[in-house]
Amino acid sequence: xxxxxxxxxxxxxxxxxxxxxxxxxxxxxxxxxxxxxxxxxxxxxxxxxxxxxxxxxxxxxxxxxxxxxxxxxxxxxxxxxxxxxxxxxxxxxxxxxxxxxxxxxxxxxxxxxxxxxxxxxxxxxxxxxxxxxxxxxxxxxxxxxxxxxxxxxxxxxxxxxxxxxxxxxxxxxxxxxxxxxxxxxxxxxxxxxxxxxxxxxxxxxxxxxxxxxxxxxxxxxxxxxxxxxxxxxxxxxxxxxxxxxxxxxxxxxxxxxxxxxxxxxxxxxxxxxxxxxxxxxxxxxxxxxxxxxxxxxxxxxxxxxxxxxxxxxxxxxxxxxxxxxxxxxxxxxxxxxxxxxxxxxxxxxxxxxxxxxxxxxxxxxxxxxxxxxxxxxxxxxxxxxxxxxxxxxxxxxxxxxxxxxxxxxxxxxxxxxxxxxxxxxxxxxxxxxxxxxxxxxxxxxxxxxxxxxxxxxxxxxxxxxxxxxxxxxxxxxxxxxxxxxxxxxxxxxxxxxxxxxxxxxxxxxxxxxxxxxxxxxxxxxxxxxx
Numbered sequence: 001x002x003x004x005x006x007x008x009x010x011x012x013x014x015x016x017x018x019x020x021x022x023x024x025x026x027x028x029x030x031x032x033x034x035x036x037x038x039x040x041x042x043x044x045x046x047x048x049x050x051x052x053x054x055x056x057x058x059x060x061x062x063x064x065x066x067x068x069x070x071x072x073x074x075x076x077x078x079x080x081x082x083x084x085x086x087x088x089x090x091x092x093x094x095x096x097x098x099x100x101x102x103x104x105x106x107x108x109x110x111x112x113x114x115x116x117x118x119x120x121x122x123x124x125x126x127x128x129x130x131x132x133x134x135x136x137x138x139x140x141x142x143x144x145x146x147x148x149x150x151x152x153x154x155x156x157x158x159x160x161x162x163x164x165x166x167x168x169x170x171x172x173x174x175x176x177x178x179x180x181x182x183x184x185x186x187x188x189x190x191x192x193x194x195x196x197x198x199x200x201x202x203x204x205x206x207x208x209x210x211x212x213x214x215x216x217x218x219x220x221x222x223x224x225x226x227x228x229x230x231x232x233x234x235x236x237x238x239x240x241x242x243x244x245x246x247x248x249x250x251x252x253x254x255x256x257x258x259x260x261x262x263x264x265x266x267x268x269x270x271x272x273x274x275x276x277x278x279x280x281x282x283x284x285x286x287x288x289x290x291x292x293x294x295x296x297x298x299x300x301x302x303x304x305x306x307x308x309x310x311x312x313x314x315x316x317x318x319x320x321x322x323x324x325x326x327x328x329x330x331x332x333x334x335x336x337x338x339x340x341x342x343x344x345x346x347x348x349x350x351x352x353x354x355x356x357x358x359x360x361x362x363x364x365x366x367x368x369x370x371x372x373x374x375x376x377x378x379x380x381x382x383x384x385x386x387x388x389x390x391x392x393x394x395x396x397x398x399x400x401x402x403x404x405x406x407x408x409x410x411x412x413x414x415x416x417x418x419x420x421x422x423x424x425x426x427x428x429x430x431x432x433x434x435x436x437x438x439x440x441x442x443x444x445x446x447x448x449x450x451x452x453x454x455x456x457x458x459x460x461x462x463x464x465x466x467x468x469x470x471x472x473x474x475x476x477x478x479x480x481x482x483x484x485x486x487x488x489x490x491x492x493x494x495x496x497x498x499x500x501x502x503x504x505x506x507x508x509x510x511x512x513x514x515x516x517x518x519x520x521x522x523x524x525x526x527x528x529x530x
Contacts, residue, residue, distance in 0.1 A: 004449040004516045007529035011515045012036055013505035014347035015051070015425065015523035018144065019043040022135035023349055024528035031127045033349040033357045034062065034120035038113045040347045041361050042136035046189060047144045048524075050153050050366050051425060052345040054192070054204070055373070055380040057105075058112040058361040059252045061239060061409040062119065063419050065354030069241075069411070070119075071252050074112025074234040076105045078384055080399045081223035087389055087397075095385045095397065099163050100221020102369040105384030105403060109361050111234035114201040116357075119236075123355070130197040137197070140190035140377065143183040147524040149499060151180045153366045160370070164220065167372035167379075188377030205229045209376065216373040217380065239411075242314045244269040247442060250411040254303045258408035259310035261431035263292035265438060266314060270324035276444035277476075279483040280329060282457065285435045286470060286489065287327045289459055290335055292431065301395045302402040332488035335459065335468050344407055344430075346423035348507045350515050356507065358409035358421035410434050412442065417511030424520070426502030428460040433502045441506070448506055449518040456501040473498055497522050 005011070010033075012023035023040035027033070037060075045053040060072035082104040087095060096102050120126055154171070161167055170186070195209055203209050210229040217224045239250040242262040249265055251258030267288040273280035299308040313319070327333075344362030362381070369382035386404055387397035395404045406427045412420040420441075424433040433456055440451035455473040469492040472481060485491050494500055503523030509515045517527040 004447050004518055005527040005529050007515045007517075008513050009352045009530050010036070010350065011507055011517045011527060011529040012040055012347070012349045013507055013517050013519050013525065013527045014040050014044060015345050015503040015505070015520065015525040016044055016048045016147070017524060017526035018047050018135070018139065019347070020519070020526045020528040023347070024530065025135070026127065026132060027349070027351055028530060029127060029131070031132075032120045032123060032353070033351040033355040034116045035127055035132055036349040036351065037347055037357045037359050038116055039132045039135065040349065041109070041113065041359065042133050042193065043139060044345050044347070044361070046136045046139040046186065048147070048150065048345060049186070049379060050150045051363065052361045053363055053368070053379050054110055055107045055368060055378045056109050056361055056363040057107065057381060057383055057405065057407065058109040058359065059256055059405070059407050059409055060112055060116055061250060061252060061358040061411050061421070063356040063411055063413070063421070069239050069250055071237045071239045072112050072115045072234055073237055073252070074108035074115070075255060075402050075405060076108040076232060076383070077400045077402050078105050078387065078397060079223040079225065079228050081225065082384065082397060082399055084389055084391070084397060086223060092389065094389060095387055097365060097382055097385045098160055098370040100217070100369070100371060101223070102382035102385040103217060103220065103222040103224065103371045103380040105381070106224065106228055106232045107381055108232065108234060110196070110201050110204040111232060115234040115236060117201070129201070133193050133197045137190050137193045140186045140193060143185040146180060146182045146184050148180040149524060151182070157366055161367055164370050164372055166374045167370055170372055170374060186377045188374060190377070192376040192378065205232055212375045213373060213378070216375055217371070220371045220373070222371065222380070240311055240314060242266045247412045247414045250413070252408050254300050254306060254310055255402045256405040256408045257296050257300060257431060259300060259313060260292040260296040261408050261410060261434050262314055263295065264288045264431055264435045266320055267291060267324045267327070268435065268439065270321065271327065271329065276440060276446060277454070277480070279480060279487070281439065282480065283332070283484060283487060283489075284327065284329065285432070285439065286457065286459055287333060289432055289435070290333050291323045291327065298394070301404045305401065330487060344425040345503070346409060346425055346505060348421040348423065348505055350421070350507050350509045354419070354509060356411065356419050356421045356509060358411045358423055360407045360409045360423055362407055362425075406430055410438070412438065414442070418508055420506065420508045422504070422506035424502035424504035426458075429458045429502050432458060433504050437504060437506055448508060448516050452504050452506060452518040452520050455496065458501055467492075471500065473501060
């Protein structure tokens with residue numbers, strides 16, 4: 001029997017149990033959910049370095065008990081020197097996925113922490129930054145047990161990361177670290193976190209740390225400069241939203257794919273699928289995904305360059321009706337569209353005052369660009385490798401332009417007073433896993449933990465080779481799998497509880513104050529509550 005965790009005073013969920021505990025400790029000391037998520041994110045940076053870190057981007061979705069909802073966009077832009085000519089002169093027709101030229105966009109995560117703490121301080125006096133970063137510093141300096149996820153990915157990706165000598169010396173060169181349970185330390189990261197605690201998070205962009213980071217990045221071949229650091233700032237913005245039966249859904253606006261996540265649920269809300277885990281349920285969501293991804297692939301990126309408005313697309317009732325009506329509930333629509341990539345970490349927290357946070361933080365690929373910066377112990381993201389080397393068009397490389405992001409944290413407010421925060425890692429799979437969890441819980445009444453644990457599917461790619469098949473965990477019923485194949489889906493079976501399906505989580509606060517939570521058995525995570 002799968003049990004959903006319950007509490008009344010506070011709850012945190014994340015893909016690593018030590019990070020969840022760090023967040024819970026902050027709640028126990030009277031911190032807000034915003035402060036708890038900073039502590040969780042910082043600790044993940046130390047104990048889950050293959051997926052997240054200070055060298056990546058982040059997006060926050062925050063719900064306040066008075067009904068306000070806001071987004072923190074902590075996305076870094078392309079370097080001022082990241083021009084087409086830079087890559088063309090190096091003989092590239094595409095931006096490389098690894099190395100210095102892949103580390104071509106600013107890391108926004110720490111600026112997101114800073115903005116979140118500003119928002120928290122407007123509610124109540126905050127805990128010292130040293131307290132929020134305490135666990136992260138401890139695990140960086142004293143060490144942590146390497147997870148199975150980290151060990152297996154280090155072994156799998158070692159050859160393509162071998163270009164960075166600092167990475168090999170500090171990390172992959174230690175063969176023991178490719179085994180689960182070995183102790184890994186990153187004292188340089190510990191020193192960086194201590195420096196941030198003393199000097200303030202803004203020093204990541206304008207202080208000594210910024211100059212050290214810029215120097216090491218330039219040594220690695222990155223086009224980022226100290227001016228790019230000084231220019232960066234996280235922004236507070238409004239969320240995307242969509243109304244369905246019984247709830248209002250929220251997600252992050254472009255440059256994220258949040259519009260696709262909302263569109264899937266908006267379309268599925270109009271389909272007839274009376275039973276959970278039925279052909280109509282799974283097929284309907286997969287077909288809604290295709291419709292949503294067509295809009296995403298054609299239009300979504302840096303909003304300064306978009307020609308279509310994401311919120312207007314969601315608000316267009318006639319267009320939504322037309323798209324839903326165009327879904328054939330008996331046959332699969334052909335799907336030759338190339339998939340998006342990327343991996344990340346999602347975390348959530350709810351405090352006793354009713355503040356709820358859905359946050360996602362990422363390096364993009366596993367271990368990001370593979371550029372390890374030895375003075376600071378930071379791995380830099382490769383989010384800018386998703387830019388296209390072309391003069392014009394979707395997601396083309398432009399200095400100062402934000403890259404398209406698969407990241408998108410989700411939230412829902414139900415008409416009965418419940419507030420739900422949920423999300424997952426998994427690139428292309430994020431909107432699909434969100435739709436699975438939400439519909440199971442909200443439409444069909446499946447308990448929260450069961451909704452997260454139950455078999456999942458993925459149209460397209462998250463880890464591994466380029467693919468457009470419909471990958472399904474093999475513990476779906478044989479009858480359902482056969483129905484999907486007969487309908488024309490290119491079904492590919494994968495083992496149950498596969499990391500390919502993402503590391504998801506969810507928290508729900510009821511009107512009465514009860515909080516329930518779930519963590520994904522596919523991850524190393526847990527729910528921490530009191």
